[in-house]
């Protein structure tokens with residue numbers, strides 16, 4: 837089978853609501869719930885791509901990165917007879933915006949507290965990201 841590779845960047849994005857910390861998940865057309873992410877385009881660095889994707893996919897423009905979080909995940913999937921090997925780098929970000937305008941690329945969005953977000957995210961590697969972000973999020 838032919839192989840292709842893909843690199844994306846994303847953000848484990850949260851906001852404060854009183855004492856609560858809420859995480860943003862998107863419903864992808866292929867069925868899974870995951871964080872904001874998308875392809876890194878030519879001329880962009882990873883953080884620029886992550887910020888652009890957040891803006892395009894949610895309308896959120898006030899993302900502030902939290903230092904000390906940069907996690908890569910890897911997975912493969914088949915598309916058009918090709919085996920696509922994908923790497924996604926995730927940062928941790930906070931926003932003050934609660935209103936989300938999703939693009940045509942997604943079906944829905946939800947803001948959830950940690951435990952619910954952990955069960956809602958589809959893939960184990962995404963759950964692991966959430967777990968790794970926990971201490972930084974609750975210290976902020």
Ligand code: ATP
Pocket residue numbers: 844845864866868870873874875909911912913922959961962
């Ligand atoms: P991007 O948001 O980077 O533009 P995309 O929307 O084109 O990506 P993916 O979300 O990477 O596509 O989904 C492509 C395929 O990989 C789908 O079949 C999806 O179910 C699967 N997939 C997505 N995320 C993961 C993951 N974290 N672990 C394993 N498989 C995944």
